[in-house]
Amino acid sequence: MWVFAGYATLISALTATDQVTVSDNVFVAVQILALIGLAPFALTRNASDDEYFAKRVSVAFLAGQTLSALVAVLQLLGQTIEVPGTIYGAVYGRAAGLAEHPTTLGLMSCIAVLVSLRILFTSRRFRILVLVALAANLLSLVASGSLTSAVMGLAIGLLVLVFCEREHLGRMLGWGVTFVVLLAVVFAATGVGQHLPSLAERYDQVTSPTEAGSWNARTLTFDFAWNRIMEDPVFGEGLSAKARGSYNGVTTVHNSVLRAWYQGGVILGIAYGALFFVVLVVVIRSMARRKYGGEASVMAAIFAYAMVSPLLEQRHLWLPVLICWASISRMESAAKIKAAPSLKGLDASFAGTRKLR
Numbered sequence: 001m002w003v004f005a006g007y008a009t010l011i012s013a014l015t016a017t018d019q020v021t022v023s024d025n026v027f028v029a030v031q032i033l034a035l036i037g038l039a040p041f042a043l044t045r046n047a048s049d050d051e052y053f054a055k056r057v058s059v060a061f062l063a064g065q066t067l068s069a070l071v072a073v074l075q076l077l078g079q080t081i082e083v084p085g086t087i088y089g090a091v092y093g094r095a096a097g098l099a100e101h102p103t104t105l106g107l108m109s110c111i112a113v114l115v116s117l118r119i120l121f122t123s124r125r126f127r128i129l130v131l132v133a134l135a136a137n138l139l140s141l142v143a144s145g146s147l148t149s150a151v152m153g154l155a156i157g158l159l160v161l162v163f164c165e166r167e168h169l170g171r172m173l174g175w176g177v178t179f180v181v182l183l184a185v186v187f188a189a190t191g192v193g194q195h196l197p198s199l200a201e202r203y204d205q206v207t208s209p210t211e212a213g214s215w216n217a218r219t220l221t222f223d224f225a226w227n228r229i230m231e232d233p234v235f236g237e238g239l240s241a242k243a244r245g246s247y248n249g250v251t252t253v254h255n256s257v258l259r260a261w262y263q264g265g266v267i268l269g270i271a272y273g274a275l276f277f278v279v280l281v282v283v284i285r286s287m288a289r290r291k292y293g294g295e296a297s298v299m300a301a302i303f304a305y306a307m308v309s310p311l312l313e314q315r316h317l318w319l320p321v322l323i324c325w326a327s328i329s330r331m332e333s334a335a336k337i338k339a340a341p342s343l344k345g346l347d348a349s350f351a352g353t354r355k356l357r
Contacts (some may be wrong), residue, residue, distance in 0.1 A: 001278055006037025008271035012264035016236030019243040028239040031313040036275065039322050047326035051334075054327035058115050058294075061320075064098075065112040066133040069140035072097035072105055076143050094145035104316055106146025107305050110154040111298055111320055112137040114161060118294035121168045131182065148214060149305045157301030164286050164293030218254040218308055221246040225253040225262040236265035244310075252310035259312050276303055279321065282328065292331065295324035 013029035014022055047053045071081050072095035094102040116134040120127065141150060162172065224247040228237070237243040243263055244252045253259040257276060261269025279299050286296035299321050311317040 001274060002036060002040040005271040005275060006033055008267045009033045009037060009264075012236060012268040013239060015234075016238050016243075016263060016265045016268070018232070018235060018237045020238030020240045024240040024242060025238055028241075028313050032239075035313065035315065035318040035322070036271075039318070040325060043322050043326040044329045047330040048333065051330065054295075054323055054330075057323050062112055062115050062119075062130075062133055065108050066136050068097035068099060068105065069109055069112070069133075069136040070097075071095075072140040072143045073136065095140070095143040097140055097144075102144040103146045103149060103309065106141055106144035106150030107153065107302070107309075107316060109137040109141035109144060110150045110157065110301050110305070113141065113154060114157045114297045114301060115294065117158075117161060117172075118165075118297070121165050121171055121293075135182070148218075149309045152308070153301035153305035156304040157297040160283055160287060160300040161293050161297035164290055164296055166290060217251060221251055221253045221310075222255060222258060223247070225255075225258050229258075229261055233261075234266050236261070236263045236268065239263055239312075254308055254310050256306040256309070256311045256317070259310060263312070276306075279303055279325075282325075286328075292328050295328050299324050 009029055009032045013025040016025060050056075074081060075095040075097070076093075095105065096102045097105045097108075099105040099108060113134060116130050116137065119130050120134070141154065144150060162169070165172070244259075246253050246262075253262050257269060257272045260272035280303070283296045283300045286292040302317065302321055305311075306317055
C-alpha cells in the first residue's frame with residue numbers, strides 16, 4: 001500500500017500539469033514521497049528495533065505540545081510571544097500557540113488530549129503532570145476556535161478510545177469527573193474562561209450560509225473540485241501551491257482525498273483513498289478487539305480532521321499517523337512471534353517423539 005502510494009506520487013508529479021509544470025510539482029512531490037513512500041518503513045523499523053520508540057515520541061510530543069498550548073492561552077490573555085514561523089498573538093479571537101495556524105493548533109491539541117487520556121487510563125505514573133497537560137490542551141483546543149475539524153476529530157477519537165478501552169470504563173468515568181472538577185476550580189480561580197472565544201459565536205460563524213461561513217466555504221471547495229474532476233478525471237491541476245486554489249482562486253479544497261484527486265489526478269486520489277480506507281479498517285479492528293486504543297483513536301481523529309481540512313503533504317497529517325502505524329505493526333509482529341512455537345520447543349517435541357518410537 002505504502003509502495004503504491006509512493007509510485008502514485010511520482011506518476012502524479014509527472015502527469016498533473018494542467019496549471020503548472022513538472023518542475024513546479026517537484027517540491028511538494030518530494031515531501032509526499034518522503035512521508036508516505038519512505039517514512040512508513042523507516043518508522044516501522046525504528047519501532048521494531050526499540051519497543052519504547054512510540055512511547056518516547058508520545059511523551060516528547062506531549063511535552064512540546066503542552067508548551068504550545070500554554071503559549072496559546074497566554075496569547076488569548078493578550079501576550080504577544082514572537083516565534084519565527086508562527087502567528088504572533090491571537091487573530092480574530094483565535095490563538096495559534098507555537099503552530100503556524102489556529103487549525104493546526106486545534107489538531108495538535110486534539111492529539112495531545114487523546115494521548116493524555118490514554119496515559120491516565122493505563123498508567124499510574126506522572127498523573128499530576130498528565131492532568132496539567134490535559135487541561136492545557138483542552139483550553140488550547142477551545143482557544144484555537146477550530147470547531148468543525150479539531151473538535152469533530154476529538155469527538156470521534158474519544159469514541160474510538162472508549163470502545164477500545166471499555167474494560168477501563170469505570171476508571172474513565174472517575175477521571176472524567178475528577179478532571180471536570182479540577183478544570184472548574186482553575187476557571188474560577190484564574191478567570192481564564194472570560195478570554196476564551198465564545199463557542200456559540202464560533203458555531204454561528206461556522207454555520208453561516210454566507211461565503212464567510214467556514215462550512216459553506218468548505219462545501220464550495222468540494223463542489224468546485226468535483227466539477228473540475230468530472231471534466232477531466234485522469235489528470236490533476238498540479239501539486240504546487242500555484243494550482244491549489246478552488247472556487248475563488250485562493251481557498252484550498254478542504255478534503256484530503258478530494259484535494260489529492262483534484263490536484264494530483266486519479267492515481268493520487270486512489271492512493272489517498274486507499275490509505276484512508278486501510279486506516280479505517282485498522283481502527284474498526286482495534287475497536288472490535290479492544291486493542292491499541294491510543295493509536296486507533298489518534299488515527300481516527302486525524303483522518304476525521306483531514307476529511308474537512310486542506311491537508312495533502314503536511315507533516316502534522318502524516319507523522320502522527322505513521323507513528324501509530326509503526327507502533328501497531330511492532331505489537332502485531334511481537335504477538336505473532338510470541339504465539340508461534342519456538343524452535344527449541346519443536347526440537348524437544350521431536351526428540352520426545354523419537355524416544356517413544
